Amino acid sequence: MTCPTCGSHDISKNGTSHRGKQNYKCRDCGRQFVENPQWQPKPKETKALVNRLLHEKIPLAGIARATETSESWVQGQANAAYESVPQTAEVVPKPQGPLKVQMDEWRSFVDHKGNKQWVWLAMDAETREILGCHIGDRSRASARALWESLPGVYRQCAKVYTDFWEAYVTVIPSRRHEAVGKDSGLTSYIERLNNTLRQRVARLVRKTLSFSKKLENHIGAI
Known part of the structure; x- marks a missing residue:
């Protein structure tokens, strides 16, 4: 057993999680974790693909099906993308004239x-x-x-x-x-x-x- 944070092997059992899985604790850094967790962070490639698909005329449910992710996660990713959009347009400077x-x-x-x-x-x-x-x-x-x-x-x-x-x-x-x-x-x-x-x-x-x-x-x- 290896701590996913610091890589230490000094691990002790620490009760069970709310899903009934065995919970472990690292004696060196204090990190608590379970073996083979159900939730895994999404790869950067998946996030990049979702951001590209948001530029197309595809519903969020369709993006979730195409990327094999949940609709709630896609909605959160879309909200974050919309919040990061700059609210001003970049215009090439023009001289005075017609x-x-x-x-x-x-x-x-x-x-x-x-x-x-x-x-x-x-x-x-x-x-x-x-x-x-x-x-x-x-x-x-x-x-x-x-x-x-x-x-x-x-x-x-x-x-x-x-x-x-x-x-x-x-x-x-x-x-x-x-x-x-x-x-x-x-x-x-x-x-x-x-x-x-x-x-x-x-x-x-x-x-x-x-x-x-x-x-x-x-x-x-x-």
């Missing part, structure tokens, strides 16, 4: 369809970079949060194209804002991104049962 931004907002749900959460996005029309994001209601305050999430050079110089939602008019300076219809093509890139996200993230599909139960997980998944 810039074009496309903005749009679209509806999602958390826990049930009565709890609507709107995803607000801003994209550079030239580089296709995500410049800003906000998830909340469809109010002026959310439009303001999206506008303030943009880098300063875009708030100073960019021409912004949006749909006709009134919240944009009250937030974006009128000299740099233009409301356009879908037929103009001036918001086509951000509209295409919205469709892509709905295809990649199951909880964003219009008719879905894959609801997030927590807003934090919803934001992390997006």
Whole structure:
């Protein structure tokens, strides 16, 4: 018998565990353990695979079946992954000059369809970079949060194209804002991104049962 912590062989019996297995104690480091424990830590390869599968349109139950792990463990791994996601986008610095931004907002749900959460996005029309994001209601305050999430050079110089939602008019300076219809093509890139996200993230599909139960997980998944 070898201590799994220090490798010592000076081991004594120390009663039984709550599962009825013989419990042992190391006299050198004090570690208590059982022989052939039922619970084993997951390999790093399994954790890495789960993290990659979280980027695909696969339910957590499907990931658990594919990796032969429990759904509760996969849920804990997903929660940890969502919490570690940075909440700011990295944008390549731009010099002052003519810039074009496309903005749009679209509806999602958390826990049930009565709890609507709107995803607000801003994209550079030239580089296709995500410049800003906000998830909340469809109010002026959310439009303001999206506008303030943009880098300063875009708030100073960019021409912004949006749909006709009134919240944009009250937030974006009128000299740099233009409301356009879908037929103009001036918001086509951000509209295409919205469709892509709905295809990649199951909880964003219009008719879905894959609801997030927590807003934090919803934001992390997006």
